[in-house]
Amino acid sequence: xxxxxxxxxxxxxxxxxxxxxxxxxxxxxxxxxxxxxxxxxxxxxxxxxxxxxxxxxxxxxxxxxxxxxxxxxxxxxxxxxxxxxxxxxxxxxxxxxxxxxxxxxxxxxxxxxxxxxxxxxxxxxxxxxxxxxxxxxxxxxxxxxxxxxxxxxxxxxxxxxxxxxxxxxxxxxxxxxxxxxxxxxxxxxxxxxxxxxxxxxxxxxxxxxxxxxxxxxxxxxxxxxxxxxxxxxxxxxxxxxxxxxxxxxxxxxxxxxxxxxxxxxxxxxxxxxxxxxxxxxxxxxxxxxxxxxxxxxxxxxxxxxxxxxxxxxxxxxxxxxxxxxxxxxxxxxxxxxxxxxxxxxxxxxxx
Numbered sequence: 001x002x003x004x005x006x007x008x009x010x011x012x013x014x015x016x017x018x019x020x021x022x023x024x025x026x027x028x029x030x031x032x033x034x035x036x037x038x039x040x041x042x043x044x045x046x047x048x049x050x051x052x053x054x055x056x057x058x059x060x061x062x063x064x065x066x067x068x069x070x071x072x073x074x075x076x077x078x079x080x081x082x083x084x085x086x087x088x089x090x091x092x093x094x095x096x097x098x099x100x101x102x103x104x105x106x107x108x109x110x111x112x113x114x115x116x117x118x119x120x121x122x123x124x125x126x127x128x129x130x131x132x133x134x135x136x137x138x139x140x141x142x143x144x145x146x147x148x149x150x151x152x153x154x155x156x157x158x159x160x161x162x163x164x165x166x167x168x169x170x171x172x173x174x175x176x177x178x179x180x181x182x183x184x185x186x187x188x189x190x191x192x193x194x195x196x197x198x199x200x201x202x203x204x205x206x207x208x209x210x211x212x213x214x215x216x217x218x219x220x221x222x223x224x225x226x227x228x229x230x231x232x233x234x235x236x237x238x239x240x241x242x243x244x245x246x247x248x249x250x251x252x253x254x255x256x257x258x259x260x261x262x263x264x265x266x267x268x269x270x271x272x273x274x275x276x277x278x279x280x281x282x283x284x285x286x287x288x289x290x291x292x293x294x295x296x297x298x299x300x301x302x303x304x305x306x307x308x309x310x311x312x313x314x315x316x317x318x319x320x321x322x323x324x325x326x327x328x329x330x331x332x333x334x335x336x337x338x339x340x341x342x343x344x345x346x347x348x349x350x351x
Contacts, residue, residue: 012036012047064089066344068100069108073330073339075310078104104326111347112329115338117167118190122158125193125215126166126300127186127204129154129177130307151318152177153307153328154185157300158193166299168335171307171328173321182207197295199223200283219283220297221252231272244268255288303335 012018012034019037037044068085076084082099133147156169170189174181182203189211197218198204205217228248232238238245244264251261265273287295310331311318318324333339 010034012038014045015040015042018042060085060089062345062348063341065103065107065348066341068103069111069330069344070339070341072100072104072108072327073334075306075331101323104323104330107344107348107351108326108330110351111344112326112333114347115333115340115343116329117169117336117338119158119167119169120190121192121194122167122169123161123164123194124159125169125191125196125212126157126159126297127155127196127198127208128220128297128300128304129204130304131177132308132311149175149177151175151321151324152181153304153311154182155300155304155307156185156189157303158191159299162295166303168303168332171325171332173318173324173328175321177201177203179203179207183210186211197297199297200227200279205283218287218292218295220295221284222296222298222301224252224280224284225249228273228276231270231276235268235270235273237268252284252288258288306335307331 010020012020015036015038017039019039021035021037022032033046033048035044035046064085067088068081071081071084072078078098078100085100130153132150132152151173152175154170154172154174158167158169159165169191170185172185172188174185186207193212193215195218196208196212196215197220198208200219200223205219208215208217225248229238232245232248240246244261247257247261247264250257252258262277265277307328310327311324330339
């Protein structure tokens with residue numbers, strides 16, 4: 001039987017001389033669907049063929065598959081990663097656009113499981129969540145301010161001491177940012193911590209307290225001040241030439257500075273600002289009382305900017321969360337400097 005034009009494509013059992021093309025879809029049993037166009041008579045028809053071993057199916061080496069997965073972990077889109085892998089291997093273009101998707105699903109779980117860092121304990125645990133919103137329209141068809149939450153990426157990082165290198169411990173996408181989602185995320189973390197730093201959200205603080213009952217909890221100064229910055233900007237009180245805004249920047253450095261800012265802020269008689277003051281005193285009050293130095297999740301915020309860059313433009317396209325979390329797992333290896341192509345190749349060879 002003659003070989004088809006594309007060696008990546010199967011043969012039709014009923015027609016020796018035919019042109020085979022991929023339909024680009026998969027059947028419910030996991031088989032690929034193809035279309036046969038006979039060249040010597042006969043009607044065109046579709047047929048299914050089971051997907052054989054990935055390396056044999058596409059005739060790529062372990063090194064070439066590892067290179068494609070390495071590209072995915074650096075934010076390259078699926079189609080671009082497949083094209084780059086083909087160019088590097090000297091392969092022609094293929095009609096199968098799901099090449100890297102198959103490789104991600106098959107090999108990434110084992111790569112992530114073997115290479116991700118798993119410390120049993122860290123000195124400082126930093127927790128944060130990065131929301132990814134999409135456009136949401138009101139009843140009149142106009143975009144709502146801020147849009148609606150498409151998904152959120154939960155992040156945890158560890159440090160031995162302030163200023164030490166950051167170790168990314170976990171990245172996980174979730175539909176919601178509620179307490180059950182945080183509880184599930186923290187439950188799967190392998191490490192415990194002496195000091196946990198997060199923003200002022202009650203859902204994070206309460207679940208962190210339940211997960212690590214003996215750890216010291218602190219609120220990130222950056223998140224707290226950001227909320228007040230927004231309030232002052234809305235009321236045009238964020239001028240550096242006046243006393244209120246400079247006092248805000250120093251307010252959380254000591255209890256005395258905080259009392260000075262509160263005295264200035266209450267002269268403005270803004271209910272929104274008063275509510276913020278009460279919230280801060282409830283969350284950061286204990287930190288000020290014990291003269292704790294200001295803490296921040298700024299290092300984790302900086303690390304999450306690359307996640308924002310990788311997922312930002314495609315946020316509306318992610319509907320398969322298993323696949324998205326595999327991409328985040330490869331990104332986590334990159335952020336820790338563990339995305340070694342040779343290690344990827346070794347694991348793929350043993351899969």
